[in-house]
Amino acid sequence: MSWSDDCLWWHVYPLGFVGAAIRDSDHLGTERRPPLHHLDHLERWLDHVVDLGLNGLALGPVFASTSHGYDTVDHLRVDPRLGDEDDLRQLFQAAHDRGVRVLLDGVFNHVGRDFPQVRAALADPTGDAARWFRHEPDGRLAVFEGHDGLVLLDHDAPEVVEHVTRVMTHWLDQGADGWRLDAAYATPARFWATVLPRVRAAHPDAYVVGEVIHGDYAAIVQESTVDSLTQYELWKSIWSSLRERNFFELDWTLTRHDALLDTFVPWTFVGNHDVTRIVDQVPDARHHPHAHALLLLLAGTPAVYYGDEIGLHGVKEDRLGGDDAVRPAYPDAPGAWTPEQQATIDLHRRLVSVRRRHPWLRTARSRSLVLENELLVLELTARDGEDGSLVLALSTRDEPARLDVGRTELLAGDATRHGDGWQLPAHAWAVLR
Template sequence: MSWSDHAIWWHVYPLGFLGAERVALPPHESPRHRLPVLAGWLDHLTRLGCNGLALGPVFAAETHGYDTVDHFRIDPRLGTEDDLTELIGRAADRGVRVLLDGVFNHVGRSFGPFADVRRAGAASPYADWFVPEGDDFRTFEGHRHLVALNHANPAVADYVVSVLEYWLERGVAGWRLDAAYAVPRSFWRAVTDRVRARYPQAWFSGEVIHGDYAAYVTEGGLDSVTQYELWKAIWSSLNDTNPHELAWALKRHNAMLDTFVPQTFVGNHDVTRIASRLRDPRHLPHALTVLFTVGGIPSVYAGDERAMRGVKEEREGGDDAIRPAFPADPAGLGSEQLAVERLHQTLVGLRRRHPWLVRAQTHLHTLNNAVLTYTLTGPEGGAVAVGLNFGAAPAAAAVPAGPWSHAAGEGDVDPGSGAVSLPAFGRLVATAPRLS
């Protein structure tokens, strides 16, 4: 197993989490040293059972961080390079790796090379870094302030390689590649091959919302991609009391696991929080149970471990509710929803005891209009069984017979027969050293 097979990420959007200003600081103002605050959350992260800190954008940007203007400079709203390297060091002392968010499909309009093109036009040495379109330049999905890079230009690849290597040299473990689906896979392959030659342990996960997920690994050279299909199926199947949707997604997930290990999640900085997405709060344990038992590299979006709520809206400022400021340290969270945090700890602990789950495929057993059961087996015979009752009535189900021991949930399993009983909205996680 590589180190990434043991990774469970705690995902933070720093500009929001740390209460940064909405727009870039004026050039004459001193940096705000906010990044060191995150060091005070490392114990919280490790108490959850996580061992990775996945940071959203930290580079100099115009507003929300995805409009980068300098990939070699920490956004002054967050601090300085020294602040980041100190955080990386303090994380490493606790066995925690740090992942950075790289935006290489597009840049902000104040990005140095683009600003030079606007001044000098075709005479600029960066003229072919961008693609003319009408009276302007190609943009990302119609957002004028996000100017797309020309990925056919080898100089752009050279630039991206230099950025990735610069921060890997300073101790980061890998990269989330923003909007990876909008970049040609051949570009990613060329870049990652070059970087791996110097940093073979670096891990690259691409943001891929739709399309051929596996191709970004086999053709693009990435290690993983975001598993949006499973994310959608989890909350949608629970809201509709439709286990068949989740069962279909798990079959698709198995096919992905034949090729790579997806990055799994039930929340991130771009989507409505899971506690708000689910219509019935009794379904939250079901969603978390799926996340932490199926194959994949899981991440927890900061605040979801306390069932924080927030709805994403398609408007300017529509991400604010899902990217709030947090208190200066975990004590500021108080005691609200501690049961949800303990549930995370229980399920992460189970996963730590069965590290083979990272690549395990699900085997479906009971599937009807309200109930789904599945098992996962390890290479040396260990097994995990999961039963989920989506509905409001008690239900019976089954898994293969085996020496099952109850690990989590309200349900029961009979080891001799494999018969499973689940109360209304109940769930079961059981473990066994082997199956009969």
């Protein structure tokens, strides 16, 4: 059993979290500006992570970049808007002291225009540095998805293999526990199949999850040798089913989700730094708890995006600065919550508690006992060789529903005994054992 089998994550976008200037040129670029030592801001929230019952801190980009962190200019230097290498090591240690693992965000598909080899390649298109990058037929440096500031690395180049291997190993040496691989869907699986065995030779317990939006998830895991992939299909199905009050979509997705468990355990989420907040995706607030229950009880490795545990709003827009609303600054430290925020925190605690008491949920198979547009009753069952079974009932109906599921105990949610069964109120959810 790996330590990652027991890990439930809190996902943070650090530059936003600390209130760093994203587009202020006074703070950006490759010049070595004095570090601002803001990573202690994150350290002050570690007890909040533990209080939620989580034990993993998944960080967005922390390395020197030109603006938002995904245009890296130096993979071996901490972004001065966050601090320096000592600050990052201190954060690792503070997390580990609390039993919290730390995941770093590896942006290895592309780099920023101020990356040293990019500058060298632009200065001398026939020089050695040009081998680091992909090129268009006319010789121009290729860019990622039309973003001129993101230059694509050539993952067949030995120099790139060596660089990424060295960077990943270096930060694992410093105390990181694993990596998220940004834009892994755009990076050849054969590249990771070359790099990761080298990294794991020194750090065999490192956990690696790739960002993949669509495609043959199982094949990508097998070909790349990553441990997991981001489950965007389930993310979309959760909010869409609740918004449209159509559980048939979720039921179909769960069939594929269960099949993936034969190959790997997906990284699951209802929010992250790239998507509109769940409370805005699902306009009816009565159904927000349903989304959190699905995240924390369905099979997978769940990640709670910072702010979701207090019900923050934020709509992603397709414009410059359109991500800012979903990458907000957080207070200096946990403090007084509004009644609504406290209720959402308490909900997460209850759900995490259920998850902790039933660790087999990580690989549980799901089966729909009742499937209607506005009512879904799922049986969650331990895989072969393990013992466990729960029922998760979700309603978006305007009237109560009777549940005859042969269960005798309410673990979480809202349901009452009704004869030999249970009654689920309108727009409610419940976990039964």
